[in-house]
Amino acid sequence: MKSTILGYPRIGPNRELKQALEAYWNARIDRTELDRVGARLRSRTWQRLAELGLEALPAAFSEYDHVLDAAVMLDAVPERYRAAVDPYFAMARGEDGLPPLRMTKWFDTNYHYIVPEIGPDTKFRLVSEKPLREVREARALGHRVRPVLVGPVTLLLLAEGIAPLERLDDAVEVYAELLAALRAEGVEWVQLDEPALVADRTPAELEAARRAYDRLSGTADRPRILVAGYFGALGDAMPVLAATGIEAIAVDLIRGGPIDPGAMRGKTLVAGVVSGRDVWRTDLDDALHRLQPYENVVVSTSCSLLHVPYDLERETDLDPALRARLAFAEQKVAEVVELADRLARGERGAPAPLPTAPAATSRDERRSPYPVRAAAQARLGLPALPVTTIGSFPQTGDLRAARAALTAGRMRQQEYDDRIAAEIEHVIRVQERLGLDVLVHGEPERNDMVQYFAEHLDGFATTRHGWVQSYGSRCTRPPILHGNVRRSAPITVQWATYAQSLTDKPVKGMLTGPVTIVAWSFVRRDLPLRAVVEQVADAVSGEVRDLADAGIGIIQVDEPALRELMPLRRDEQQEYLDWAVQAYRTATAGAGDATQIHTHLCYSDASDVAGAIDGLDADVTTIESARSGGRVLAALGDFERGLGPGVYDIHSPRVPGVDEVAERLAGVLRALPGLPADRVWVNPDCGLKTRTYEEVEPALANLVAAATRLRVRL
Ligand SMILES: Nc1nc2c(c(=O)[nH]1)N[C@@H](CNc1ccc(C(=O)N[C@@H](CCC(=O)N[C@@H](CCC(=O)N[C@@H](CCC(=O)O)C(=O)O)C(=O)O)C(=O)O)cc1)CN2
Ligand code: MET
Ligand SMILES: [Zn+2]
Numbered sequence: 001m002k003s004t005i006l007g008y009p010r011i012g013p014n015r016e017l018k019q020a021l022e023a024y025w026n027a028r029i030d031r032t033e034l035d036r037v038g039a040r041l042r043s044r045t046w047q048r049l050a051e052l053g054l055e056a057l058p059a060a061f062s063e064y065d066h067v068l069d070a071a072v073m074l075d076a077v078p079e080r081y082r083a084a085v086d087p088y089f090a091m092a093r094g095e096d097g098l099p100p101l102r103m104t105k106w107f108d109t110n111y112h113y114i115v116p117e118i119g120p121d122t123k124f125r126l127v128s129e130k131p132l133r134e135v136r137e138a139r140a141l142g143h144r145v146r147p148v149l150v151g152p153v154t155l156l157l158l159a160e161g162i163a164p165l166e167r168l169d170d171a172v173e174v175y176a177e178l179l180a181a182l183r184a185e186g187v188e189w190v191q192l193d194e195p196a197l198v199a200d201r202t203p204a205e206l207e208a209a210r211r212a213y214d215r216l217s218g219t220a221d222r223p224r225i226l227v228a229g230y231f232g233a234l235g236d237a238m239p240v241l242a243a244t245g246i247e248a249i250a251v252d253l254i255r256g257g258p259i260d261p262g263a264m265r266g267k268t269l270v271a272g273v274v275s276g277r278d279v280w281r282t283d284l285d286d287a288l289h290r291l292q293p294y295e296n297v298v299v300s301t302s303c304s305l306l307h308v309p310y311d312l313e314r315e316t317d318l319d320p321a322l323r324a325r326l327a328f329a330e331q332k333v334a335e336v337v338e339l340a341d342r343l344a345r346g347e348r349g350a351p352a353p354l355p356t357a358p359a360a361t362s363r364d365e366r367r368s369p370y371p372v373r374a375a376a377q378a379r380l381g382l383p384a385l386p387v388t389t390i391g392s393f394p395q396t397g398d399l400r401a402a403r404a405a406l407t408a409g410r411m412r413q414q415e416y417d418d419r420i421a422a423e424i425e426h427v428i429r430v431q432e433r434l435g436l437d438v439l440v441h442g443e444p445e446r447n448d449m450v451q452y453f454a455e456h457l458d459g460f461a462t463t464r465h466g467w468v469q470s471y472g473s474r475c476t477r478p479p480i481l482h483g484n485v486r487r488s489a490p491i492t493v494q495w496a497t498y499a500q501s502l503t504d505k506p507v508k509g510m511l512t513g514p515v516t517i518v519a520w521s522f523v524r525r526d527l528p529l530r531a532v533v534e535q536v537a538d539a540v541s542g543e544v545r546d547l548a549d550a551g552i553g554i555i556q557v558d559e560p561a562l563r564e565l566m567p568l569r570r571d572e573q574q575e576y577l578d579w580a581v582q583a584y585r586t587a588t589a590g591a592g593d594a595t596q597i598h599t600h601l602c603y604s605d606a607s608d609v610a611g612a613i614d615g616l617d618a619d620v621t622t623i624e625s626a627r628s629g630g631r632v633l634a635a636l637g638d639f640e641r642g643l644g645p646g647v648y649d650i651h652s653p654r655v656p657g658v659d660e661v662a663e664r665l666a667g668v669l670r671a672l673p674g675l676p677a678d679r680v681w682v683n684p685d686c687g688l689k690t691r692t693y694e695e696v697e698p699a700l701a702n703l704v705a706a707a708t709r710l711r712v713r714l
Contacts, residue, residue, distance in 0.1 A: 007304025288349025644681030
C-alpha cells in the first residue's frame with residue numbers, strides 16, 4: 001500500500017443513515033431496509049475512495065457506534081439485554097424499562113461511544129460476522145478492503161466492570177480467532193485501533209498491550225496487522241508495539257509530532273500527515289518534508305475522517321477566500337493520494353514557517369467573593385430546593401421545519417420570529433403551570449447551542465451540509481472559526497427579555513461558554529488555542545453584561561466541553577485547566593454581584609475536573625449525575641456554592657416517578673450535609689431538546705412534586 005485513510009464518515013452525505021435509523025426506531029422501516037441503507041453507504045464510500053485514487057480502502061462502517069460493534073463482536077452483551085427485541089439498539093438506546101449502557105466522549109472529540117460492560121463472568125466468543133460480511137460485500141463490488149476494528153487494549157480500557165483489563169487475555173483469544181477467519185476469507189490487512197495507547201498508561205497496561213500484540217502477531221495464519229495510535233503521540237507505547245510482530249503502525253504526526261525513524265524497527269509507518277480532526281487544507285510541501293526521514297511509508301490521515309464533514313464542494317455559500325483554505329473528507333482523501341504520488345516521484349517538499357504565538361493577556365476579575373454575592377442574590381427570593389431546567393425544551397419537528405423554511409427563503413423573517421415568540425410563550429406557560437422556580441425561554445431559536453452563537457459572531461463561518469456524527473443518529477455542523485472573534489451586536493438579549501416580560505418568575509439567560517464554543521468548532525491553527533478561547537471569552541463577556549443590564553437576574557453560561565478539551569497527557573492538563581477556568585471567569589466577569597451565574601456541565605465525569613469546576617466560581621453548577629450520582633457527589637462533596645446534580649436522565653425516554661426523584665434528592669442532601677437546602681438545586685441532567693413534550697411535562701411535574709415533598713420535611 002501507498003496511500004490509505006484510517007476511516008471515513010458513515011452517517012451519509014445527506015444523513016441517510018440518520019434518517020434510516022430514526023425510521024427504523026419508529027417502526028417505519030424494517031431491519032432489511034435499514035441494512036440496505038447501510039450497504040448502499042458502504043458501497044458508495046468504497047467507490048468514491050477508489051475513484052479518488054486511494055489505494056488501500058478501510059472497511060470502517062458502523063450502524064451506531066464502533067465501540068459497541070467491537071463489544072457485540074465478542075458477545076460482551078450483558079444478560080439483561082439478551083431478551084431485548086434488538087439487543088444492539090437496546091444497549092445503545094434502551095428499550096421499555098431497560099436503560100441503555102452509558103455513553104461518553106471518545107477521547108477528546110465530540111463523538112460519543114457506548115461504554116461496554118465487561119465483568120469477571122463475561123463470556124467472550126466470536127459471534128459477529130460483521131467484518132467478514134463486509135469483506136465479502138466489498139469483494140462482490142470489486143474492492144479489497146481492510147477491516148477496521150477497535151483493538152482489544154482500547155476496548156477493555158474503555159469498558160466498565162470489575163477490572164476489565166484482567167479479561168484482556170480472554171478477549172485477545174477471540175480477536176485471534178477473528179484474524180484467522182479473516183485470513184481464510186483472503187484478507188490481506190486488518191487495522192486495530194488503539195487510541196487508548198496515546199494517553200498515559202501504567203507499566204502494567206503497557207505490559208498487557210505487549211502480551212496482546214505478541215499473541216495476535218503470533219497467530220499462525222493471519223492478515224498483516226496495522227495498529228493505529230491516534231489523537232497524540234504513542235510515547236512509551238511505541239517501543240512496546242515496535243517490539244511485537246505486527247507489520248505496521250499508524251502514527252498521528254499532526255497531534256503527536258515527529259517520531260524517531262529508528263523507533264519503527266523496520267515496520268511500515270502509516271504516516272498520519274493529513275489531519276482528520278480539522279477542516280484545513282494540508283500544506284503538501286510541508287507534509288512531504290515531514291515524510292522525508294522515514295522509509296517504508298504509507299501516506300495517511302492522522303485519524304479516521306469520521307470527525308469531518310463529507311464534501312466541501314457542496315458549500316457553495318462560503319466565502320471563496322475561506323473556501324480555498326478548506327478541505328473536508330473528500331478533499332483530504334485527494335490530498336493523501338497526491339502526497340503519495342509526489343512522495344513516490346521523489347519530491348522532498350519544504351517546511352512551512354512556524355506561526356508566531358502572541359503573548360497571553362492577563363485579565364482582571366470583577367466579582368466579589370461568593371458570600372458577598374450570595375447575600376446580594378437573596379433578592380431573587382428563591383425557595384429551598386429551587387427547581388429549574390438546563391435550558392432547551394423539545395425541538396419539535398415543526399420548529400425545525402420553520403427554520404428550514406426560513407433558510408430556504410420559503411418563510412419570511414417576521415413569520416419565523418412570530419413562531420419563535422409563540423414557542424417561547426408556550427414554554428414559559430408550561431413551566432409556570434408545572435411550578436418551576438427558575439424558568440428558561442427554551443432555546444427554540446437555536447439550531448444548536450454552538451452553531452447559533454457562531455452564526456451571530458464575527459470570525460466564524462457555518463456550513464449548510466457539513467454534518468458530523470456526534471452519537472448514533474445525532475449530528476452537528478461544527479462552525480469554522482477562521483478569524484478574530486468579535487461580537488458586533490447583542491445576540492440573546494431580545495429573546496431573553498421577551499421571555500422575562502411574560503412572567504414574574506425569574507427567567508435565566510442562556511449562553512454557551514468560551515471553551516465549549518471553541519471545542520465544538522473547527523479552529524484556526526495560526527493562534528494558540530488559549531488565545532482563541534480568550535477572544536471568545538471577551539465576546540461572551542459582552543453578552544453577559546448586556547443581559548445583566550437588560551435586567552436578567554440569572555445567567556447560565558454552559559461549559560459542557562470543559563473536560564473534552566483537556567489534553568490526554570496528565571502533565572499538560574493543569575496548564576489547560578488554568579487558562580480554561582480563567583477564560584470562564586473572564587466571560588462571566590461582566591455580571592455584578594447580584595446577578596446569579598449558573599454553569600452547566602455534562603458528559604464529564606466531574607471527578608477528574610472537580611478542582612476546575614470549583615475554580616469556575618459560578619454561583620450555581622448543574623451537572624449530569626442521574627446515572628453516576630455517587631461518584632460526582634463524592635468529588636464535589638465539600639462544595640459551598642449552589643449545586644444541582646441532575647435527578648432526571650434525559651438521555652432516556654423514561655419518565656422518572658416522584659418517589660424515585662425524591663429518593664435521589666434525599667441522597668443528594670445526605671451526600672452534601674454542609675450545603676444549606678437553598679443551595680441544592682433540582683434539575684434534569686441536561687437540556688430537553690431531544691425529548692418530547694409527552695415525556696418532559698410529566699417528568700418535570702414529578703421533579704416539582706419531589707422537591708415540594710422534601711421541602712416539607714426540611
Ligand atoms: N454542537 C453540539 N455538540 C454537543 C451537544 C450539542 O448540543 N451541540 N450536546 C452533546 C451531545 N451531542 C448532541 C449532538 C447533536 C444533537 C442534536 O440534536 N442534533 C440534531 C441537529 C441539530 C440541528 O442542527 N438542527 C438544525 C437542523 C435540523 C434539521 O435536520 N433540519 C432538516 C429539515 C427539518 C425539517 O424540514 O423538518 C434539514 O436540514 O434537513 C435546526 O434545528 O435548524 C440532530 O442530529 O437531529 C444532540 C446532542 C455533546 N455535544
Ligand atoms: C450539552 S449541554 C446543553 C445545555 C443547553 N443549555 C441545553 O439545555 O440544551
Ligand atoms: Zn448538558
